[in-house]
Amino acid sequence: MSAPPQPTVSPFRNNVLAGKVALITGGGSGIGYEITRQLGLHGAKVVITGRRQQVLTDSCEALAAEGIAALGVQGDVRKADDCERWVHEAVGRFGRLDILVNCAAGNFLAAAEELSANGFRTVMEIDTLGTFTASRAAFPALRSAGGGAVINISATLHYGATWWQAHASAAKAAVDSLTRSLAVEWGAFGIRVNGIAPGPIGGTAGLQKLAGVNGGEEAVNKAVAACIPVGHVGARWDIAIAAVFLASPAARFISGDTLVVDGAAWLWRPPAVPRGAVSRASRGAEAASRATGLGGKAKL
Ligand code: NAP
Ligand code: COA
Numbered sequence: 001m002s003a004p005p006q007p008t009v010s011p012f013r014n015n016v017l018a019g020k021v022a023l024i025t026g027g028g029s030g031i032g033y034e035i036t037r038q039l040g041l042h043g044a045k046v047v048i049t050g051r052r053q054q055v056l057t058d059s060c061e062a063l064a065a066e067g068i069a070a071l072g073v074q075g076d077v078r079k080a081d082d083c084e085r086w087v088h089e090a091v092g093r094f095g096r097l098d099i100l101v102n103c104a105a106g107n108f109l110a111a112a113e114e115l116s117a118n119g120f121r122t123v124m125e126i127d128t129l130g131t132f133t134a135s136r137a138a139f140p141a142l143r144s145a146g147g148g149a150v151i152n153i154s155a156t157l158h159y160g161a162t163w164w165q166a167h168a169s170a171a172k173a174a175v176d177s178l179t180r181s182l183a184v185e186w187g188a189f190g191i192r193v194n195g196i197a198p199g200p201i202g203g204t205a206g207l208q209k210l211a212g213v214n215g216g217e218e219a220v221n222k223a224v225a226a227c228i229p230v231g232h233v234g235a236r237w238d239i240a241i242a243a244v245f246l247a248s249p250a251a252r253f254i255s256g257d258t259l260v261v262d263g264a265a266w267l268w269r270p271p272a273v274p275r276g277a278v279s280r281a282s283r284g285a286e287a288a289s290r291a292t293g294l295g296g297k298a299k300l
Contacts, residue, residue, distance in 0.1 A: 002225035003218070004202045004235035010042065011241075016248045018043035021094040023086060025077050025134050026104030028055040030204040031153065034236035035101055035243045040068030042244050044099065047071045047090040049082075069094070077104045077130030083137035090141070097141035099247045102131040102175075103153040107168040109210060120167045127171035131178055135193075139186070147190040149247045152179050153239070154197045154258055156266035165210070172197075176258050183256030192255035194246045199262020200224045202233040230263035 022039045026032040027048030040046045040063055048070065050056055056072030063070035073089050075082030090097050106126040110119060131152055142148030157165050158173035176195055183193040200207050202221050213223040221233045242261050245251055260266070273281050 002222040002232050004221075004233050004238070007235055007237035007241075010038070010244070012042055012244055012248060012250075014041060015043045016250075017099075017244070020044040020098040020247070021047070021090060021096050022099035022101065022247070023047045023049070023090050023097060023134075023138065024101040024103055025049050025086075025130065026153075027101070028052065028059045028072065030206065031198060031201055031236050031239050032101070032103035033059055034240040035103060035153075036070070037063060037066070037068070038237070038240035038244050039099065039101075039247065040070065041066065042248075044247075045069040045094045047073060047086065047094070049073050049075055049077070049086050050104065051076055077134055078125045080133050080137065083130075083134045086134070087137045087141050096145050097138055097148070098145045099149050099151070100135060100138040100142065101151045101153065101243060102134055104130055104134075105153070105168075105171075105206075107165065107206065107210060109164040109212060110167070111164055112166045115167060120170075123167040124171050124174070127168065128174040128178070131175050135178070135182060139189075139191075142186075142191050143189040148192070149251075150182065150186075150191060150193040151243050151246050152176075152193070152195040152258075154179070154195045156197045156199060156260060156262055159266050164212075179258055180256045187255055192246075192251065194251070194254060194256070195258030196239055196242050196246070197258050197260045197262065198234060198239045199228065199260075199265035200233045201236055201239060204236065207233065227268050228263045228265045229268055232263070234261065234263060 022044045024032050024036045027036040028050040036046045036048050048056055053074045060070045060072045071093050073086050106123050135150055152175050154175050155172040157169040162169050179193050179195040203217055211220045211224050213220045225232050238261050242259055
């Protein structure tokens with residue numbers, strides 16, 4: 001099974017976020033949309049942002065059809081004025097802001113020697129500067145709400161290193177650093193700051209663009225799943241439900257952490273010896289080692 005399993009029912013009460021207002025950058029598509037939807041299905045009013053107005057309009061319609069109060073506000077996370085306008089409109093429409101999810105990001109595969117300075121800068125500006133700028137814009141409203149939550153959508157690219165993604169790896173490493181710095185500085189205002197590091201998530205632009213596999217969703221899922229210990233790619237629901245948890249009172253003592261939601265994908269390496277051959281190879285090596293006197297009890 002390489003496709004993500006069908007989402008299960010939420011383990012949380014459907015009013016766990018009642019009365020809360022959430023702003024989700026990049027909330028019109030992919031993982032950001034499902035985070036928005038789950039925050040909404042758990043009681044929050046939601047504001048989504050992005051550059052494509054039509055995507056926002058379509059997403060708000062779909063959210064409204066599920067009974068979720070939603071507002072779409074167009075803009076670019078690289079522009080401080082846009083981030084401030086998003087917060088202003090969120091508070092203007094819904095009266096407060098309690099939750100900020102920094103999900104907007106950009107990425108593509110590029111060999112470092114072929115990546116221009118502007119290409120590197122573009123991804124740093126969307127992912128890292130955008131996370132800082134949106135967080136800074138949201139700070140006064142989160143502080144006024146008297147107990148806010150910031151959730152930064154990161155990645156595992158920079159745990160070790162990831163081929164052809166020097167730009168995004170650097171950007172997400174900086175995002176994780178920001179998560180810790182803001183958690184330290186803003187805890188005094190009742191604001192918790194955490195991250196989620198998704199692994200490969202099926203049916204997303206990220207996986208389709210970055211897996212390096214030709215073919216449709218099924219082919220991508222299958223190829224990628226071969227390197228995930230749990231045997232399948234993740235679902236957008238897996239990230240969204242983690243966001244509901246981090247935004248909820250259940251996470252009231254969690255701040256400055258980045259939760260990895262990846263089926264152990266980043267830990268995966270091909271085994272040096274196939275599973276079926278481990279015992280035979282190991283016992284053979286043990287016997288040979290003892291026979292040569294290199295193993296067993298040390299000779300003093
Ligand atoms: P996606 O659908 O392309 O989501 C990115 C969103 O960010 C889009 O809605 C996009 O909307 C918005 N965005 C991009 N640049 C922006 C800008 N300059 N200003 C405002 N909004 C901007 O991709 P996804 O795969 O779901 O990724 C969502 C998040 O998960 C990203 O942070 C990504 O790094 C992370 N992630 C994904 C995976 C995965 O397997 N998919 C794995 C690890 C981490 P517009 O284009 O309309 O602006
Ligand atoms: N390989 C190498 N360089 C690339 C590239 C690629 N595939 N795509 C873009 N670039 C470079 C451009 O050449 C340009 O550099 P230059 O001026 O030196 O030529 C720079 O990146 C900016 O490109 P531009 O298209 O002007 O940026 P943009 O702001 O319109 O778009 C991107 C930003 C490139 C990140 C675009 O992919 C995007 O909007 N992504 C959002 C969605 C996404 O990536 N989702 C996946 C999950 S994160």
